[in-house]
Amino acid sequence: MSTTFHGIIGYTITPFSHDGEQLDLPALGKSIDRLIAGGVHAIAPLGSTGEGAYLSDLEWQQVAEFSLAHIAKRVPTIVSVSDLTTAGAIRRAHFAQAHGADAVMVLPAAYWKLSEAEIIQHYRAIGASIDVPIMLYNNPATSGTDMSVELILKIVREVDNVTMVKESTGDIQRMHKLQMLGEGQVPFYNGCNPLALEAFVAGASGWCTAAANLIPDLNQQLYQAVLRNDLKTAKAVFYRQLPLLDFILKGGLPATIKAGLAMTGLEVGEPRRPVFALDQSGQDYLKALLQTLR
Amino acid sequence: MSTTFHGIIGYTITPFSHDGEQLDLPALGKSIDRLIAGGVHAIAPLGSTGEGAYLSDLEWQQVAEFSLAHIAKRVPTIVSVSDLTTAGAIRRAHFAQAHGADAVMVLPAAYWKLSEAEIIQHYRAIGASIDVPIMLYNNPATSGTDMSVELILKIVREVDNVTMVKESTGDIQRMHKLQMLGEGQVPFYNGCNPLALEAFVAGASGWCTAAANLIPDLNQQLYQAVLRNDLKTAKAVFYRQLPLLDFILKGGLPATIKAGLAMTGLEVGEPRRPVFALDQSGQDYLKALLQTLR
């Protein structure tokens, strides 16, 4: 099963009305258009940045359906379909495929810690229920489940349509191992913004990032410099954007990206409680940062 | 606000049909009757053991309503109302209170890591929406959020109806600190089964445990020995039941308790996927263990 995902893969936020209760789909449409105008090579709705975990099932479906329709194949779309239950993840994967997703992303979210056998079965069941490729996503900080590289490759071998791996532990040695043990045949993607340069250097096929909502040009320049084998430029543009990459990670992606979009003219509401909007000092810092990066 | 929670607080499982799809409320009723027959001082539905996190909103309501009606005030009931969103937790707290809960339990479940201010606001909002007492629940292994003793006591002081604390980190020094900094005025409860003896020794008011589904007599004997100031007996009955307490913790509470109930004649189905039922070797071990504890 081939896949064309590479380069800058932009995450969407999920806009809410001012009180946080209603979805604001028109604003979502505008944010998608911005990402595409910024040159992203693919779009990933309903991920961590998209507060997928904080939506009701109905809201999740509305966002998925709207996003796919609005992107309309202008770029490939990979929809996050993670759910605490296997049955729920299957339902979402089905829905995403039915509405045109080019791939789905699956994080093995856990309440009770999962054994390796439980994780494998989770991916196997989801894989068997759809035809599109699956990007396996490892992010113990949000999922509570840390998959070793050995386990990840076992799943890739055993489940046909798990064809891509997104790694967000922040440990670059995991990517070395994916490259070596996967013998260069398993495309992996970086989900840890401050590792953007090193991940490309280590062989990542792409960078899954919400930063593309705010600084798409700098994201592109980094990727293009790596493609051109120009390490000095890659290093320079990486360090230029690193303060922003650090800030959005530490400040929380929904809060900081939503604040940054508002600063640049697109009102998308606040994150859902208990997550707070970016506070005033954070906003001041972000505004100054964005100005230096223009 | 006074509360009468003390002693052995038994967790209910949530029985499913064989395929895991349907709730089996009659079986739930029988398991509740068993807990009460076993002498528990209170019952806690929809906690970790009760797979509350794996239920749809509708299922959650059905289990809450049925449990409260079936317990029918024979013992006090404390319903876990945790939800990833503050709005969702408030809806559940309301529902529980409306259907007769004597208290609610709140774990600050998180996808995005929560700041202290966000956690406080979460408890404040829930507290303001109900009249019954709240048991604050700290369990970083399942929630992803670790609340320091200082933060816990700040919440207890600032939110009127947060009157009880359940501690499940497994670090007995947290209980020392609750006792000392709380000046003996903040009742705390142990949620880590293998610390049952030490927690009572350190001053815990109660022990929240799913073990009461399987070995209620031994649980009672431990509590009674502590009340009688009989350390030697407390130690002896603790070490007698410790292998089971260790086993249900390591094997996962829903899987092990459901298996144990089936062995003793009450069929309650399996945990919901991706969580597996207890495997054969685990069942053999548990069966042998239960026989030695008769």
Next chain:
Amino acid sequence: MSTTFHGIIGYTITPFSHDGEQLDLPALGKSIDRLIAGGVHAIAPLGSTGEGAYLSDLEWQQVAEFSLAHIAKRVPTIVSVSDLTTAGAIRRAHFAQAHGADAVMVLPAAYWKLSEAEIIQHYRAIGASIDVPIMLYNNPATSGTDMSVELILKIVREVDNVTMVKESTGDIQRMHKLQMLGEGQVPFYNGCNPLALEAFVAGASGWCTAAANLIPDLNQQLYQAVLRNDLKTAKAVFYRQLPLLDFILKGGLPATIKAGLAMTGLEVGEPRRPVFALDQSGQDYLKALLQTLR
């Protein structure tokens, strides 16, 4: 091989001259006399509190020889002989035995992380070189090596004169495991001061503590209450001394115990650099604490 170690095992400090350069053996003699007057059941020179790791080989020998001569069998003595090399630990163990030590204590200090086989061989080589019993000491915070209960019991089984275990991880469940897997036949000792009560409750034979330099009566009262099966009193005297136990752990044993001895009339100098003496605010706090505990 039988051993009589039980109860309160007091650690000595190592007094230095004002500039930290010279040993002050007369002051060491006075501190030993105080410990014995305070009722300790055994004395342990050259441990963590005794800054054994910060002494030259010659100084180490002088302290060992003087301590053993001065204690003069009034109570049993257990000398810490840990060294980074196996050869060095053997030399020290020999020296201690030759000068009358009743037992030696061995922490597997490490620069390079040690494998289980390396640790076992370390204990085996030391054990083969002496006749007195060895207390195996597990304290990953200072040694950099964490020995599992399974490994500890393997060493106890394989090395004849490793007959006692001192556990300082601060995890009470390690003691449960020592009790259960050791089938009550392997005497274990608590080295984590804030766990004093729980360790005795879990079955510890003794408490290795530097607190006996400052509050020997309270230490004794706790032990005696446990022996009398009087949990309520044990709990009360434990909580009474817990603020001091917490303080000496957090403030560092050499700094806090040396400061406390000076406050009570015995000048013993400061810890060796880079370790600082207790600062003024720490001294004020400690002085107030000691006054409330008189």
Next chain:
Amino acid sequence: MSTTFHGIIGYTITPFSHDGEQLDLPALGKSIDRLIAGGVHAIAPLGSTGEGAYLSDLEWQQVAEFSLAHIAKRVPTIVSVSDLTTAGAIRRAHFAQAHGADAVMVLPAAYWKLSEAEIIQHYRAIGASIDVPIMLYNNPATSGTDMSVELILKIVREVDNVTMVKESTGDIQRMHKLQMLGEGQVPFYNGCNPLALEAFVAGASGWCTAAANLIPDLNQQLYQAVLRNDLKTAKAVFYRQLPLLDFILKGGLPATIKAGLAMTGLEVGEPRRPVFALDQSGQDYLKALLQTLR
């Protein structure tokens, strides 16, 4: 104070006689000649690889004096002078300077955890006692002390001759922070072999490595490719040598490097006990690896 350290900085092992008791200085001389023949830009005796922590004071002095005399300024030399006491580290720093060291390296080794003030004072006292530059070395895995980037830069600012930083945590983000907060003015060096590529990419001035004893050409090729701005070649030669870099880290540097030297005709004895020599299966693996890298 300027310094010329850059590129590949090779660590020496410390050869012992077959029984591990005696130093084998002639073999040390040969290993130094090999490093220089292999093109290292500097040599670092008595580091972790050199088992500095396992030597007596006299042995340490013999190795330091011999190494400096034998290197004889063919390349700059940086001698590790770490000691648990400040006084001991000062003595060693003095000795190294007196015998011609171009710089000294200081790891804040700790038995009792050190506060930031204690660490700063340790560096300040050593710095005041010598004139040559100090390379501050952060390696919590061996020292038990983790210095934050903020603390490191504070020391660099406050102690004149702390002019270089060696970072071995394995977290590439520490190097980003050194680069950004140090405003590109604080040269930093990588001590974590598997991060060799990423560290250079992030701006490291040099790579402190024992691998130069075995694969000096590959180490050089990596460095030269980075200097030439040729990312593709750098990546290729990095992945080529990564299995060896991983192996020597996991197998322990003294054991693996000594085994590798013996395989290539230079007998240097075994590590000192309790550290084991490389076992047979490790030797087989290493031999095969070295053959593929010829």
